[in-house]
């Protein structure tokens with residue numbers, strides 16, 4: 001299965017004490033190379049302005065692409081712009097577009113994007129929560145516009161709620177957004193009552209939630225909604241920060257939980273979407289857990 005990435009994603013320099021650091025991506029690529037000796041690693045292209053403008057305002061493009069900082073400048077308490085950030089953000093978003101092209105052209109059924117910065121907190125006009133551009137939203141918009149798809153599901157199992165993805169698509173019935181996330185936790189959105197135009201499914205989980213209740217929530221509340229929507233493409237915001245070792249959150253998942261959920265998503269993609277599934281890395285801040293979970297996720301996708 002192809003993995004899209006780009007060396008430029010390492011040049012988004014968040015500083016020495018930042019959780020969302022280049023070593024995350026180094027760890028992911030090293031772990032994948034070790035686990036899959038024949039890893040089909042592909043160079044991601046840069047996203048174009050037109051692809052970004054499908055979901056983002058011109059003002060955000062200007063902030064990210066034209067600031068050209070000479071050092072690190074904070075956009076907010078968590079989010080940093082460095083000299084390499086614009087290129088990193090362009091290739092992170094472009095990876096998703098290339099992966100959507102690949103699966104929608106029928107070349108291959110599934111693809112993974114090993115990229116950073118992550119994307120799901122970025123709204124149409126605000127970079128926040130470590131995110132500059134909303135990579136998965138750019139990918140979804142590409143699927144709608146370029147391939148005329150009418151039903152795209154975005155599945156988000158990152159421990160944080162993808163407030164940006166939800167905000168971008170909450171009035172867009174062609175996109176279904178489904179998320180489980182810890183609450184309370186940044187950004188403190190994703191209440192169950194946030195339903196969009198019936199296309200948003202939020203399942204908040206209390207701190208301390210472990211495998212049993214997590215799998216139950218997906219099996220009983222989220223997977224049936226995907227099944228009923230019958231997506232033509234499944235997109236995954238794959239954050240692994242719900243792992244028990246993660247320093248930023250308090251859920252208690254194991255790598256096997258991510259593998260289980262991935263297998264379930266593959267079944268749904270096979271049933272409704274001719275197998276088409278594109279997964280993009282979001283969070284995950286304990287390097288060992290990140291390695292293990294990414295490998296488990298890719299093993300489930302590759303099988």
Ligand SMILES: [Zn+2]
Nearest residue numbers: 158160241283
């Ligand atoms: Zn996260």
